[in-house]
Amino acid sequence: MKVVVHVHGGLLRYCGGVSPLELDLPEGTTVAEVMARLGIPSNEVFTTVVNRQFVSEDTPLREGDRLDLVPPIPGG
């Protein structure tokens, strides 16, 4: 299945500054598995969003999903 991953802010360093990424993944791949594949540590991700809805990291993705990986934005 194909999903589009949008990586934001400081997390871009894990994907060479390239976002969005179109990934071809096995059916049922979870958000956590995508993060592991990109080498993004869980503690650096504040919010995981699929199709504009908050989801947990164990959520399986579906064909055509948009996944956003959002770091904490400290403010100031």
Place this chain on the structure above:
Amino acid sequence: MASGCFRGRILVVDLTTGQVEVQTLPEHVGRQYLGGAALGLWWLLRQVPAGVNPLGPANQLVFAAGLLGGVPVSGTSRFNISAKSPLTGGLAEAQASGWWAPELRRAGYDALVVQGVAPKPVYLWIHGDQVELREASHLWGLETGPAQEAIREEVGDPRARVALIGPAGERGVRYACILNELRHVNGRTGLGAVMGSKRLKAVAVRGEGVLPLHDPQKVRDLARSAAERIPREPGSFHDLGTARGVVPLSLSGMLPTRNFQTSAFEGAERLSGERLRDTYLVGRGTCWACAVACKREVRIDEGPYQVDPMYGGPEYETIAALGSCCGVDDLAAVCKAHELCQRLGLDTISTGVTIAFAMECYERGLIGLEQTDGLDLRFGNAEAMVTLVERIGRREGFGRLLGEGVARLAHRIGPEAEAFAMHARGQEFPMHEPRVRASLALAFSLAPTGADHVEAPHDVQLEKVTDSFETFRLLGVHETMPVDELSQRKARAFHRLQRLWGLFNSLGMCIFCAQPVGPLTLPELVDLVRASTGWDLSLEDLLRVKDRHTALSRLFNLREGMTRADDALPRRMFEPIASGPREGQRLSPEEFRQAVQTYYQEAGWDEEGFPKEETLRALDLDWALPILAEVKKKR
């Protein structure tokens, strides 16, 4: 008494008499107040009597470099300006980075105090040992860009560093700002209006020589080490500036939208840092000696909104205030509105929030075309937003009323409007959502200046253990907690973290250059103070400077008639977010009340919010005990 970079000298200028004098600061004052915000407050509370008209001759402006101002390390150029605020009636404070403070330090001063009112417009020219008051009638009314150019030409030095006001400050807009280099801004609390009331157009400074340091080699080592750890890859502050937050905050349900009715904006991607970089960005500016280089320089040559790069470019707060908060997704219009704020000398946050408030009043039928000078003030009307910025800055038509700020405007319109007047203590909300970032409920309601987002590191960093958690542990915060939890433990954590950013306001350290956001660790910061001054101060010694500031700023506001009833938030914060991923979230009034009481306890205040006598004594603030007695007697 000088010690390393601490010069021990305050320049005091009386504009009424034209008298200029240099006062010597004892070293113990330097050790206890350092510089910046704490030093400014120390001066103000002792020198300005209670109840003065903020726009009258008895108010004073204190420009104070941070203790580290001019020490060549990334992030040390911040300085603080203090006065009594025409916006809140309480303490006015605002910080800016840029190039002005290191120059003041090289000229031999830690601070500049401006008293009185000039009989006619003037500017101040400080160069070497010379201090001149110069005629400025011909500059009065000029926008900031032409005024800066004329001053540099007149003093014959293109590298004179100029802090100045625009027409908004001259005409008394209550949230007028002071700018240096046209793009670094002491934005909040209306300090530009105070400067305008004194008929002071600008302060130009040029120093000579090198700032003395106790251990220059150690300072160089720390500077190099910190600079090497500053990220510059895609997505970093350098790459996208603070605007990198626009889309993540919207996705997380934290982006103030349509006057805080909701917290996600469908147009966020059209306002993003990435879009700004890929369209109008022509350069990345920096502050003195800083390797982060997070500033924006924007240019637009075509279309309805042409923008001059001389005025820099919008930060996150500006993009959200003039963009999503007004329902505007036209990035060119936001860049134009930002440029107008810089030209005219307006705080972009208060400007945007005041326009957003007027838009909601218009949509609810509380005001109509007859009040708005015929402007169709629906959310999303970019053209009306840009037009209003100009009218506010020039105090024309409806803009004259908006220049009074949200609190006064709401009072005039009526109780229905006050429910969604987004201010605390009279100052407009910055672009963060307290119903989701719960520590901001405390920052906005308890900051002595009114709603302020730079009181303490935000609690998004407390959710998970990351590299920055070591900093939190050093400050006494050991446990993670959810971002939207408003509890007694969150209030304790807020107070402990507030000590750090309050310290930064007196050191002159930028929050983006030291932990928990930037590279410099707290032990390195302690080393830097020692290497710069020769003073052997521990981290706890330094944090106690913020404790002094917390106690004294409370006394300042109590003396001006504020009470614990002013530690409050608008009703909207206790109502559900209308839509988006955080739909339904709201603050609990009871949890908020308990958290405020917990903060009082942590700060050493009684249940009424008065600092306790023993708190003042423990902080070596015995000199302030008569002020405490005076304010308690009046209640």
